[in-house]
Amino acid sequence: MNVFIAGGTSGIGYSLAQYYLSKGYCVGICGRDLTKTPENSSKNLKIFQADVCDINSIFSAVNDFLQNKDLDIFINCAGSYAEDVAGNISYEEAEEMLQTNILGTVNCFEVARKAMKGQNKGNIAVIASVSGIMDYENSSLYTKTKRSVIQIADAYRRALKPFGISVTTIAPGYVDTLKLRQLNDNDLSKKPFLTDLETATVTISDAIEKRKKLIIFPAKMKWMMKSLSILPSSLLNIIMFRKAKWMKND
Numbered sequence: 001m002n003v004f005i006a007g008g009t010s011g012i013g014y015s016l017a018q019y020y021l022s023k024g025y026c027v028g029i030c031g032r033d034l035t036k037t038p039e040n041s042s043k044n045l046k047i048f049q050a051d052v053c054d055i056n057s058i059f060s061a062v063n064d065f066l067q068n069k070d071l072d073i074f075i076n077c078a079g080s081y082a083e084d085v086a087g088n089i090s091y092e093e094a095e096e097m098l099q100t101n102i103l104g105t106v107n108c109f110e111v112a113r114k115a116m117k118g119q120n121k122g123n124i125a126v127i128a129s130v131s132g133i134m135d136y137e138n139s140s141l142y143t144k145t146k147r148s149v150i151q152i153a154d155a156y157r158r159a160l161k162p163f164g165i166s167v168t169t170i171a172p173g174y175v176d177t178l179k180l181r182q183l184n185d186n187d188l189s190k191k192p193f194l195t196d197l198e199t200a201t202v203t204i205s206d207a208i209e210k211r212k213k214l215i216i217f218p219a220k221m222k223w224m225m226k227s228l229s230i231l232p233s234s235l236l237n238i239i240m241f242r243k244a245k246w247m248k249n250d
């Protein structure tokens with residue numbers, strides 16, 4: 001089995017890479033900065049420098065990895081996140097978020113689709129976020145990009161079904177990664193229902209294997225978001241505003 005993971009050089013993506021290597025699969029991973037990739041001597045692992053915002057670089061990385069073999073699974077874990085509303089993050093952060101999370105998602109679907117064309121099989125998975133499942137007008141720019149990821153995946157799922165290619169959307173709550181810790185001064189005490197990396201990896205790989213359309217985890221976070229979704233927007237605004245203040249110690 002051949003698995004390519006865009007954004008596989010750290011965090012959730014690298015953990016998934018280790019999981020597939022442990023199963024004896026051939027795994028290709030890519031990211032922009034390869035210096036942060038942990039030492040890994042597996043002969044089944046190939047590491048590429050590629051940027052999801054540049055479709056040609058992702059295309060070349062996948063082609064180099066496959067060497068004309070089939071692509072069984074493509075997972076896009078590349079994501080840019082900064083936890084704040086539009087206007088409170090820099091233009092550069094906003095631009096990177098939009099490019100990586102939206103254009104990058106489309107680029108990954110296009111590259112995976114071309115690689116899987118004619119195989120009549122394959123699974124493409126993309127990491128969105130649980131925050132993206134809720135229609136909340138005052139959500140952060142990050143959440144709005146992740147809501148777009150869910151919708152882009154829906155569009156490709158429909159388009160690729162006749163070709164035997166399934167699309168799995170992953171919507172995780174907080175996952176304990178180095179990146180999340182860096183963004184929160186190593187303090188995750190105010191992140192509700194935090195999931196450890198191992199549990200997240202098993203949950204994601206299981207959803208991909210079962211070709212689920214959408215997986216939202218952990219269950220408590222899923223039901224909290226679904227419950228909030230049915231509230232009138234005035235009440236939702238008050239709750240979300242208080243939650244944001246509490247999380248920032250305001």
Ligand SMILES: NC(=O)c1ccc[n+]([C@@H]2O[C@H](COP(=O)([O-])OP(=O)(O)OC[C@H]3O[C@@H](n4cnc5c(N)ncnc54)[C@H](OP(=O)(O)O)[C@@H]3O)[C@@H](O)[C@H]2O)c1
Nearest residue numbers: 007009010011012031032033051052078079174175177179
């Ligand atoms: N951790 C959480 O709590 C959480 C919750 C919900 C959703 N998510 C989503 O899960 C995904 C992974 O998050 P994580 O916590 O594991 O973060 P992470 O460790 O920073 O992983 C992100 C990966 O994507 C790569 N990447 C970023 N921009 C890229 C680009 N333009 N081209 C190619 N690769 C790129 C990064 O490497 P380079 O920067 O070197 O390129 C890295 O390998 C993200 O999409 C995130 O939004 C995370």
